[in-house]
Structures are given as C-alpha cells and as structure tokens.
Amino acid sequence: MTLKNEDVRNIAQLARLQIDDSTIEQLTSDLSNILALAEQMKAMDTTNVIPMAHPMDAIQRLRDDEVTETDQRDKFQGIAPDVENGFYRVPKVIE
Amino acid sequence: MMAKTIKQIQQGLAQKKFSSVEITQHFLDRIDSHNSTINCFITVTGELALQQAKSADLVIARGEAQALTGIPLAHKDIFCTDGIKTSCASRMLDNFIAPYDATIIEKFKLGGAVMLGKTNMDEFAMGSSNENSFYGPVANPWDFERVPGGSSGGSAAAVAASLAPAATGTDTGGSIRQPAALCGISGIKPTYGRVSRYGMIAFGSSLDQGGPLAHSAEDCAILLQTMAGFDPRDSTSIDRAVPDYSEQLNADIKGLKIGLPKELFAEGLDSDVAKVIETAIQEYRRLGAEVVDIQLPNSNLAIPVYYVVAPAECSSNLSRFDGVRFGHRCDNPIDLEDLYKRSRAEGFGDEVKRRIMIGTYVLSAGYYDAYYLKAQQLRRLIKQDYEKAFEQVDVILCPVTPEVAFKQGAKTDDPVSMYLQDIYTLSLNLAGLPGISIPAGFSQQLPVGMQLIGNYFDESRLLNVAHQFQQVTDWHLKAPEVG
Numbered sequence: 001m002t003l004k005n006e007d008v009r010n011i012a013q014l015a016r017l018q019i020d021d022s023t024i025e026q027l028t029s030d031l032s033n034i035l036a037l038a039e040q041m042k043a044m045d046t047t048n049v050i051p052m053a054h055p056m057d058a059i060q061r062l063r064d065d066e067v068t069e070t071d072q073r074d075k076f077q078g079i080a081p082d083v084e085n086g087f088y089r090v091p092k093v094i095e
Numbered sequence: 096m097m098a099k100t101i102k103q104i105q106q107g108l109a110q111k112k113f114s115s116v117e118i119t120q121h122f123l124d125r126i127d128s129h130n131s132t133i134n135c136f137i138t139v140t141g142e143l144a145l146q147q148a149k150s151a152d153l154v155i156a157r158g159e160a161q162a163l164t165g166i167p168l169a170h171k172d173i174f175c176t177d178g179i180k181t182s183c184a185s186r187m188l189d190n191f192i193a194p195y196d197a198t199i200i201e202k203f204k205l206g207g208a209v210m211l212g213k214t215n216m217d218e219f220a221m222g223s224s225n226e227n228s229f230y231g232p233v234a235n236p237w238d239f240e241r242v243p244g245g246s247s248g249g250s251a252a253a254v255a256a257s258l259a260p261a262a263t264g265t266d267t268g269g270s271i272r273q274p275a276a277l278c279g280i281s282g283i284k285p286t287y288g289r290v291s292r293y294g295m296i297a298f299g300s301s302l303d304q305g306g307p308l309a310h311s312a313e314d315c316a317i318l319l320q321t322m323a324g325f326d327p328r329d330s331t332s333i334d335r336a337v338p339d340y341s342e343q344l345n346a347d348i349k350g351l352k353i354g355l356p357k358e359l360f361a362e363g364l365d366s367d368v369a370k371v372i373e374t375a376i377q378e379y380r381r382l383g384a385e386v387v388d389i390q391l392p393n394s395n396l397a398i399p400v401y402y403v404v405a406p407a408e409c410s411s412n413l414s415r416f417d418g419v420r421f422g423h424r425c426d427n428p429i430d431l432e433d434l435y436k437r438s439r440a441e442g443f444g445d446e447v448k449r450r451i452m453i454g455t456y457v458l459s460a461g462y463y464d465a466y467y468l469k470a471q472q473l474r475r476l477i478k479q480d481y482e483k484a485f486e487q488v489d490v491i492l493c494p495v496t497p498e499v500a501f502k503q504g505a506k507t508d509d510p511v512s513m514y515l516q517d518i519y520t521l522s523l524n525l526a527g528l529p530g531i532s533i534p535a536g537f538s539q540q541l542p543v544g545m546q547l548i549g550n551y552f553d554e555s556r557l558l559n560v561a562h563q564f565q566q567v568t569d570w571h572l573k574a575p576e577v578g
Contacts, residue, residue: 008452015410015455016417016432017448018440027449033511034453040399041469044476051471052478054301054331055287055527056551061330075194081424088419091430 003032099574101166101260101314108155108165115155115165119148119209122167126211126258129577133234133256135249137172138180139212147209154207163321164207169259171250172213173220174200174305175294183296184228185218187416187423187442197294198326199263199305206321211259215249218444219413220270220298222246223516226507227446234503235278236575237541241500244274250308251278256577261309261318265295267302268401269495269520272532275308276495276544279534281561281571282308283315286552287527288333290319291326299408300331302401302524311571312533312561316340319554335552343555344562349383351560354488356391359519365498371536371543372494375564379492382563387488391480396473397522402514403457403470404525409447410454416442449510478526485550490560494519495532495544523548531557534570542573 003011008028012019019027073086082089098104098118107113113121123141130136144167151165175181175193177200182188196204203210217227225233225248233248235241236256243252247264251274254262264271266284275282283306290305297303307318320341325334355376360369376386418424418438425441428434443451457466484491496516506513523530528548535545545564549557565571 011452011456011459014459015451016414016435016439017443017451018436020440027452030449030510031452031456033509034402034449034514035456037511037514038399038403038457038466038470041396041403041466041473044393044396044469044473046469046472046476049472049475051468052475053471055478055525056333058288058331058333063327072194076420079190079192079194079421081418081421090419091428091434093431 003028003035099257099260100310101317102311104166104260105162108160115148115151115209116145118165119144119167119211122211122259129256129258132239133236133252133258133577134231135215135233135252135256135258136169136212137182137184137215137230137249140179140210144209144211151207151209161206162317163203165209167209167211167259168203169211169214169250169253169262170200171216171247171262171264173216173265173296174263175296176200176210176213179213181213181296182229183219184216184230185442185444185447186229189229189423191422195294198291198328199322200294202321214247214253214262217246217248218447219296219409220246220265220267221409221446221450223269223273223513224506225249225274226503227444229444232503235500236577237279238500240502241541242277242503244277244500246270247308248274251275251280251282254278254280254308254310255575257574261307261314263305263322264308265303265305266524267299268405268524269517271306271308272495272520272530272544272546273516275532277500277542279542279570279573279575280308280310281312281315281531281533282306283319283531283554283557284523284529285319285323285554286529288331289529289552289554290322291324291329291332293326293328297412299405300412301408302405311565312531312558313341313344313565315531316344316558338555340555340558343559346559347383348560348563351384351490352488353379353384353386354389354484354491355386356389356394356484356491356493358391358394359493363497363518364494365538367538368494368498368543371538372545375535375545376492378564378567382567389484389487389491391484391522393473393476393480394522397477397525398514398518400470400473400477401517401521401525402453403466404474406450406454407458407467408454410451410458413447413451418442446510474525477522481526481528490556491548493546493548495546499538499541499543519546527551529554529557531561533561533564534573536570
C-alpha cells in the first residue's frame with residue numbers, strides 16, 4: 001500500500017494531529033513502509049477463522065450498579081490545564 | 096556492595112546486617128553517581144524513599160516484616176503514582192502528577208516496599224531501544240554507546256547497573272523481555288490478565304501486561320507474588336488463585352519437555368547468539384530435560400499482525416490525550432479543533448504519531464476488514480499454533496532478540512528495521528502467553544538472553560525452569576563495570 005501525501009493529511013485529520021508540511025514526505029514514506037509490512041497478511045487464507053479480540057476469549061465482566069467511587073473533582077481538576085467553577089475550559093465551540 | 100538482589104536484601108534486613116534506610120541510601124547514592132550517564136530514571140523520589148524506609152525499619156523492628164518490607168524498587172514511569180509525576184516519557188504528560196496509584200503500586204506500598212523513583216522508557220511504551228523518550232535515550236550499562244532495549248529500557252538498565260535491585264516493567268510486544276535480554280538480567284511477562292492493568296497507562300489493551308525485571312528468576316518470583324492477582328478495577332483481570340511462585344523454584348526438571356520451534360531459529364538470527372542458545376539447550380539436556388522439535392508455522396505473521404493490532408489499540412487509547420482535562424495543552428488555541436491538533440502534535444513524539452496514524456488508518460471505513468479484521472483472524476492462528484505445541488511440550492525455548500544490543504542511532508531512521516527486533520517476542524503477547532527472558536551467555540562482551548515460553552498461567556513452571564538454569568550457570572551474576 002503506497003500512500004499519497006493527501007492520504008496522510010486525511011489520516012492526520014481523523015487522528016486530530018497537526019502535520020507540519022516539512023515532514024509530510026518523510027511521514028508518507030514511513031507509513032507506506034509500515035503498511036507494506038502489514039500487506040504480508042494478505043497471502044494468508046483466513047476464510048472461516050473467527051477474529052480474536054482477547055487472548056482468552058473472555059467476555060466483558062459486569063458488576064452490580066453500585067457507587068464505588070467518591071467525588072474527587074477538585075483533585076482531578078488540580079492537574080487540568082484550564083478550569084473555572086468546576087468546569088474544564090476550552091475555546092468557544094458555538095458562535 | 097552491601098547487597099545486590101532482593102533475596103540478599105531480604106536476608107540482610109532479617110539478620111540486621113543493615114537497615115532499610117541504609118540499603119535505600121546505598122541505592123540512592125548509586126543513582127546519584129550514575130544516573131547522569133545512564134539516564135535510567137526520569138524521577139528520583141529520594142525523600143519519599145527514605146521516609147518509607149524509616150517506616151519499614153519500624154515494622155521490621157516490631158517483627159512484622161512481610162516479604163518486601165523495606166526493599167527498594169524502581170517503577171516504570173507508566174504506572175500511576177499518587178502525587179508523583181507520571182510522564183510515560185512523553186511531553187504530553189511531562190506536567191502530569193498522577194491523582195491515584197496503579198494497583199501494583201498500591202500492592203507494593205501495602206507490602207512495605209520502598210520506591211526509589213520512576214524509570215525512563217520509550218514514549219508510551221512504543222519502541223525497542225528506549226530512544227523514543229522525551230527525556231533522552233538510556234545507555235546500556237554494558238556499553239554506554241548501545242541501547243538498553245525497550246520499552247522498559249530504564250528499568251532494565253537500572254537493575255543491570257545496580258541502581259535498583261529490581262524494577263517493574265510492562266510488556267506489550269517484548270518490552271520486558273527484550274531489554275532484560277540486552278541488559279543481561281531476568282524479566283517475566285506474565286499471562287495476559289494475571290497482573291492488573293489498573294493505573295498502567297494503556298498502549299495496546301489486549302496485549303499489555305506488567306511484570307518484574309530483576310537479577311534472577313528467584314527475585315522475579317518474589318516480585319510477581321505481590322504483583323499478580325485479580326483486580327475488580329481492571330475489567331480484563333482474570334479471577335484465578337495465585338500460586339506460591341517461590342515454592343516450585345527448586346523442583347527437579349528431569350523429564351521436562353522443551354520445545355524448539357525451528358521457525359524461531361531461522362534466518363536473521365545472529366550466529367553467535369544462536370551458539371549461546373545452543374549451549375544453553377545443552378545445559379538443559381544435562382539437567383535431564385528432553386528437547387523436542389516443534390513447529391509454529393504462522394510465527395512469521397507475528398510482526399505484520401502485531402503492527403496492525405497494537406497501533407489500532409494505541410490510536411484508540413491515546414485519543415484521550417486531547418489537551419482538555421490533563422496533560423499538555425498548546426498555547427492560544429484558536430478553536431477546539433486547533434486545541435486538539437496542536438496539543439497532540441506538540442505532545443507526542445514521532446513514533447507515537449506514526450502508530451496513532453497507522454492505527455487510525457487500519458480502523459477507518461474501507462480498510463477495517465482488510466487490515467484489522469484480517470489481523471485478528473491471523474492472531475487466532477498464531478494462538479492455535481501455540482495450543483498445538485503445548486500438547487507436545489511443557490515449555491518452549493527460543494532467542495529473545497536476533498542480535499545483541501545495537502548502537503544508539505543505528506535503527507532510528509527506519510521504523511520497520513526497529514520493528515524487526517521484536518520478531519521473537521511479539522507472538523506471545525498476541526497469544527496472551529507468559530514468557531521469561533534470562534541471561535544465557537555473551538557475544539561481543541554483550542549479554543545474550545534466552546526466552547522460555549509457558550502455557551497459560553504456568554508462570555510457576557517458567558520460574559522453576561529458569562531458576563534451575565541459574566543454579567548451574569552464573570550468567571545472571573555477571574555485572575557491567577559502571578563503577
């Protein structure tokens with residue numbers, strides 16, 4: 001799989017990563033090489049093989065719906081970049 | 096030196112040869128002298144360590160010591176430590192003071208262990224050389240110009256240079272076993288689900304597993320005893336009794352069936368490394384083990400499958416780092432999208448960005464089936480190979496790495512050449528099996544590791560088989576001269 005610079009820009013947009021124009025050529029080449037490695041999978045026939053998501057094929061464990069955590073908002077917001085009145089502040093989203 | 100291993104420190108403390116404060120100060124002094132060269136610690140928690148050591152000495156004086164009371168340890172900077180910087184070696188978390196303890200940190204605290212500090216690593220555990228750290232590369236104590244392996248490179252180097260008697264690490268594709276091999280120490284990656292992942296910053300959630308790095312299998316057993324066990328706070332933790340890992344260490348291995356997968360001794364393996372492994376196999380024959388040839392026909396797929404599955408999981412896990420609630424935020428964002436994109440671009444290093452982008456791509460509409468689903472199907476075939484092999488043998492023996500520690504900078508320009516370093520370690524994580532790396536000899540005056548792979552939850556046997564080797568060899572006792 002050979003990617004084009006434009007493909008890489010699209011992927012970066014999906015991943016919410018700002019890409020510097022000066023690095024795009026190198027990045028396109030690196031990502032294409034990694035995908036070329038992944039291409040080796042294509043030669044294998046996997047008809048009827050059930051995909052494996054978990055090493056023990058375990059299912060999600062559920063617990064009773066009980067309160068187990070205490071409120072630690074102040075502690076958690078103490079490490080936030082920008083808070084006000086208990087809220088996380090970000091640039092204006094709606095005009 | 097006062098004492099080097101966990102076992103020796105346990106004995107020294109019990110016989111009052113030294114106090115926990117004294118042994119802790121001894122390691123802090125060594126960190127002070129050598130960390131500027133080796134760069135294996137990101138944060139040294141000297142004051143806290145001495146406080147904990149003082150408390151431990153009181154517990155010891157009261158005769159209430161547990162196995163790890165007063166024993167100094169270092170922790171990979173991927174484990175959240177309440178009130179202490181937890182950076183994952185990333186600029187993204189350079190300002191992150193964890194608001195809680197990871198389960199294993201809590202367990203070590205309850206067990207009375209002393210924390211010396213947090214060790215350097217590849218950023219977000221992505222790398223095989225510890226060159227992807229925001230805090231700079233770690234030097235291999237055997238040759239400062241060479242890499243210590245990764246991603247738990249700081250932990251491995253700290254133990255090899257005796258700046259800590261043992262350390263924690265994590266292993267997503269070899270990140271405990273490979274640095275252990277390149278630094279000449281022992282490290283075990285337990286069965287997936289054996290050690291809690293709560294508070295361990297996630298990279299590949301179906302692959303990640305924490306474990307110890309130490310001077311011997313015996314020390315690994317002591318540490319794993321505290322680390323292992325069910326944790327309701329980790330939804331993938333397995334609820335299964337933890338055996339006494341030290342009890343089995345001395346069991347006779349006569350009649351043990353060791354499998355040699357010919358695929359993992361094929362081209363690409365350095366001939367000197369192969370010779371060291373051959374000699375180790377002879378040692379096991381002398382100990383009465385039976386060596387059998389086995390096949391793992393799909394092992395050549397481990398690299399492509401891993402480098403689809405792990406980035407996919409990474410792209411999902413690392414989407415939480417958005418500059419909003421914690422971690423790095425860019426200056427003067429013009430809007431929310433700019434805040435996300437620049438915070439992430441500034442916060443993540445190159446390798447992390449590459450993996451996020453590969454993961455985003457293989458999970459995106461139109462490519463999901465061809466890459467991600469295909470990789471998951473092949474993952475099952477890799478696991479089935481192991482299941483078949485374990486019908487024939489008790490453990491599998493193979494190399495850990497294709498070559499000894501390489502020079503810093505040798506592979507940084509070519510991500511794919513770096514990925515090929517993981518050829519012998521990745522398939523275990525894909526299958527969820529436990530594996531241990533122990534020193535087996537030297538090539539070019541650099542340590543060579545040997546890997547033993549066990550069946551699910553068979554850590555006791557792996558530790559036993561490794562310990563028996565260490566009873567008749569002294570490779571694990573060799574130490575680099577760092578002064």
